[in-house]
Amino acid sequence: MFAVIKTGGKQYRVKEGDVLSIEKLEVQAGDEVVFDQVLLIEDExxxxxxxxHVENATVKGQVVETYKDDKVIVxxxxxxxxxxxxxxHRQLLTKVKIAAIxxxxxVESAIKPAVKPAEKPAEEPVKTRVRKSPTKATAVSSGEKAxxxxxxRTKKKTENKEEDKEN
Structure with missing residues (x-):
């Protein structure tokens, strides 16, 4: 029996007992993770x-460690x-051992999924500040013009081109 799961934007073909390195998950070593995005299951x-996704299908795994991958030089x-x-660049990875498909x-699918949806922080209302500009005194004209x-200024054009060359 094997399954194809999706996590971290990638797809993995897994079977029970496999150890795979996936994109970093926010879990500790020894924690259980459940992958609920199962794309395909083959059984005999x-x-x-x-x-x-296959409905109600889950893959359960256990976190072995979180580590940094080898350095990639660009x-x-x-x-x-x-x-x-x-x-x-060194990518952060999580090593997971697949326990069951x-x-x-x-009942184990009640465990929280490995990939949590991003929680949106409570948005604070945008505070706008109204500036009080000082009132400019405008002169009321009483018939006087500015x-x-x-x-x-522009350069004077000379009629004789020879004089221009000498200057």
Whole structure:
């Protein structure tokens, strides 16, 4: 008997006793996890295919450890430009041992699922602050006009091009 489960955005083919490394889960070593996103179950030639998931099917596992994967080095280079960048990354993983596959669900499926939906924090109302701008005193004109602005200066054009070249 094997099953195809989905966790961490990836799909895994598992059977009882398998140990697999999956994306980090927020659990401690020794905790039990239940994967409820079962896509396919095969049992002695009988195949259950979900649409998209097999209803009531669960896969139970036990967390062995949480660890960091090997370092992945990302090196970027552009030839003849003197551009080189090196970055490293170590992915956090959880090692899980598959304990049982339940095609029709079971009492153990009441355990919380391995992937929790993201809880939205209570949104606080947005506080808007109204600024009190100082009132500008506007001059009430009593027939007086403001002085005219000067036009920008332009270069004088000379008629003789030879004089321009000498300057």
């Amino acid at each position: 030639g009988h195949i259950l295919v979900g649409n998209p 090196f970027k280079k552009k030839k003849r430009k003197g551009y080189r960048r090196t970055r490293g 339940y095609p029709e669900g079971s 002085p005219a602005k000067k036009a920008p």
